Amino acid sequence: MCFNGLCVFFIYMVCFSLFQARQALTSRQNQTCNPSDLKALEGFLSGLESELTGWRSAKENSSSDHCCAWVGVGCSFSPVYGNRVTSLDLANRRLKGGVSESLAALDQLQLLNLSSNSLSGDLLPALFRLPNLEILDLSNNQFHGAIDAVGLCGLSNNLRILNLSVNLFSGGFPVGFGNCSSLQHLSLGVNYLSGSLAEDVYKLVKLSSLHLQYNRLQGHLDERLSNLSSLVELDLSFNRFSGSIPDVFNNIVKLEQFSVHSNQLTGCLPPSLSDSHSLRTLNVRNNSLNCEIHINCTATPHLTHLDLGSNRFHGPIPASLSDCRQLKALSLARNKFDGQVPESWNNLQALTELSLSNNSLHNVSAALEVLSQCRNLTILVLTLNFLGNRCLKLGYLGSKV
Ligand SMILES: *[C@@H]1O[C@H](CO)[C@@H](O)[C@H](O)[C@H]1NC(C)=O
Ligand SMILES: *[C@@H]1O[C@H](CO)[C@@H](O)[C@H](O)[C@H]1NC(C)=O
Ligand SMILES: *[C@@H]1O[C@H](CO)[C@@H](O)[C@H](O)[C@H]1NC(C)=O
Ligand SMILES: *[C@@H]1O[C@H](CO)[C@@H](O)[C@H](O)[C@H]1NC(C)=O
Ligand SMILES: *[C@@H]1O[C@H](CO)[C@@H](O)[C@H](O)[C@H]1NC(C)=O
Ligand SMILES: *[C@@H]1O[C@H](CO)[C@@H](O)[C@H](O)[C@H]1NC(C)=O
Ligand SMILES: *[C@@H]1O[C@H](CO)[C@@H](O)[C@H](O)[C@H]1NC(C)=O
Ligand SMILES: *[C@@H]1O[C@H](CO)[C@@H](O)[C@H](O)[C@H]1NC(C)=O
Numbered sequence: 001m002c003f004n005g006l007c008v009f010f011i012y013m014v015c016f017s018l019f020q021a022r023q024a025l026t027s028r029q030n031q032t033c034n035p036s037d038l039k040a041l042e043g044f045l046s047g048l049e050s051e052l053t054g055w056r057s058a059k060e061n062s063s064s065d066h067c068c069a070w071v072g073v074g075c076s077f078s079p080v081y082g083n084r085v086t087s088l089d090l091a092n093r094r095l096k097g098g099v100s101e102s103l104a105a106l107d108q109l110q111l112l113n114l115s116s117n118s119l120s121g122d123l124l125p126a127l128f129r130l131p132n133l134e135i136l137d138l139s140n141n142q143f144h145g146a147i148d149a150v151g152l153c154g155l156s157n158n159l160r161i162l163n164l165s166v167n168l169f170s171g172g173f174p175v176g177f178g179n180c181s182s183l184q185h186l187s188l189g190v191n192y193l194s195g196s197l198a199e200d201v202y203k204l205v206k207l208s209s210l211h212l213q214y215n216r217l218q219g220h221l222d223e224r225l226s227n228l229s230s231l232v233e234l235d236l237s238f239n240r241f242s243g244s245i246p247d248v249f250n251n252i253v254k255l256e257q258f259s260v261h262s263n264q265l266t267g268c269l270p271p272s273l274s275d276s277h278s279l280r281t282l283n284v285r286n287n288s289l290n291c292e293i294h295i296n297c298t299a300t301p302h303l304t305h306l307d308l309g310s311n312r313f314h315g316p317i318p319a320s321l322s323d324c325r326q327l328k329a330l331s332l333a334r335n336k337f338d339g340q341v342p343e344s345w346n347n348l349q350a351l352t353e354l355s356l357s358n359n360s361l362h363n364v365s366a367a368l369e370v371l372s373q374c375r376n377l378t379i380l381v382l383t384l385n386f387l388g389n390r391c392l393k394l395g396y397l398g399s400k401v
């Protein structure tokens with residue numbers, strides 16, 4: 001029954017004090033570490049065989065309950081969960097030893113970055129119990145054993161970035177990534193993975209980068225690759241893939257970098273690849289690809305790096321490459337190209353590095369005449385060509401031609 005301003009003021013005061021009380025409470029909550037998070041972090045610390053500066057001192061300082069202030073620890077406040085540890089970024093901290101199972105208690109953790117340390121052991125089942133994990137970077141350590149993607153993707157279907165590269169992981173290519181449906185970046189490069197790609201990896205339609213280089217993967221690259229339509233970077237180099245490169249690049253329209261060097265691929269460059277509009281870097285060096293080359297540079301205007309070296313490509317040196325106006329580095333070395341350097345190559349004004357060594361080119365003076373018009377060329381390798389020329393051992397021409 002309020003009829004005057006006094007009542008309104010009273011209600012206002014009540015609300016204001018409630019608000020203040022809540023502020024004070026959350027402020028206190030914001031400073032103190034959640035006890036179960038604290039325990040998890042202390043468990044992690046005691047599992048290490050190395051110091052972790054910025055943690056131990058905080059502990060000795062008897063302010064260990066302020067774990068959100070520890071080096072690399074990030075907390076977030078939510079009205080439901082209070083103040084919780086949501087990120088742990090301890091990359092490059094010279095950490096040694098194993099990673100404690102106690103990490104599993106950090107159930108609000110979204111980011112875990114332990115990259116570039118000397119951590120070892122198997123991939124932890126603890127990680128499989130972190131339902132909110134979005135970013136996991138364990139790259140550049142000495143983790144070993146098989147990668148359990150069924151465990152990892154069983155719960156953590158929020159995972160967007162997974163980097164396990166440069167470790168000692170072995171075993172077959174893991175089955176189970178198909179359930180990591182949010183995955184955008186998957187890096188498993190520089191490990192000892194073998195076998196062929198698991199089928200369910202082709203379900204990852206959001207994948208933007210896939211790095212599998214320097215493993216022992218084998219089998220054919222098949223049509224299902226076309227499912228990975230969001231790919232921007234694909235690196236399969238230094239494996240044992242065989243068969244031909246599938247003609248699926250019409251579907252992978254954002255692809256900028258494709259590297260598949262040092263495998264056992266045969267057949268031709270598929271037309272959809274040599275017309276791939278977004279392509280910037282194409283490296284198919286050190287395979288057994290053959291056929292003539294038909295690269296339509298009007299269709300690939302962004303191409304800057306092209307390496308076709310150490311294959312069995314043949315036919316005349318492709319004049320059409322002269323339309324690649326952005327091309328900076330080009331290698332056709334160790335193939336079976338013949339004929340003369342096309343006159344139109346004087347259009348390659350962006351070119352800084354060119355290797356044509358070990359082919360069957362003719363007429364060294366014609367080659368030099370054309371290439372001397374490529375103003376930006378600083379490295380030119382023409383060795384092992386021009387049989388029949390007097391100047392047999394024309395070698396490495398450093399600096400500007
Ligand atoms: C508590 O932390 C959250 C998130 O960091 C912040 O939005 C909020 O303003 C903080 N509350 C107080 C009272 O400091
Ligand atoms: C103890 O912690 C406080 C606040 O966290 C800091 O200001 C102080 O320098 C620390 N003292 C030592 C001896 O580390
Ligand atoms: C992890 O930290 C390293 C070093 O700071 C950084 O280079 C890397 O990008 C981080 N990883 C992720 C996924 O952000
Ligand atoms: C690991 O890979 C992710 C995704 O490709 C990348 O963002 C991150 O920077 C990489 N980590 C390091 C240390 O390079
Ligand atoms: C993916 O998840 C579904 C549903 O949880 C499950 O039935 C299936 O076995 C999982 N597949 C793999 C390969 O882990
Ligand atoms: C290709 O992607 C679709 C979803 O876009 C999925 O239903 C299908 O199973 C995938 N194919 C393969 C071979 O994984
Ligand atoms: C070429 O590829 C094979 C694997 O197919 C590898 O063993 C070899 O070291 C590579 N050579 C160079 C020069 O990269
Ligand atoms: C090269 O590509 C352009 C643009 O996509 C197209 O108009 C042209 O017909 C192509 N030329 C050849 C020889 O395929």
Ligand SMILES: *[C@@H]1O[C@H](CO)[C@@H](O)[C@H](O)[C@H]1NC(C)=O
Nearest residue numbers: 311334335336357358359384
């Ligand atoms: C030149 O290429 C042939 C194959 O075309 C190869 O057998 C030979 O080893 C190469 N020579 C050099 C010096 O690279």
Ligand SMILES: *[C@@H]1O[C@H](CO)[C@@H](O)[C@H](O)[C@H]1NC(C)=O
Nearest residue numbers: 325326348349350351375376
């Ligand atoms: C040649 O090199 C210069 C200096 O690096 C650069 O500014 C210029 O854009 C290059 N020319 C072309 C056509 O790329």
Ligand SMILES: *[C@@H]1O[C@H](CO)[C@@H](O)[C@H](O)[C@H]1NC(C)=O
Nearest residue numbers: 340362363364365366367369
């Ligand atoms: C080599 O090229 C030059 C300049 O283009 C030309 O004058 C000459 O006739 C050519 N020599 C042979 C043997 O084709």
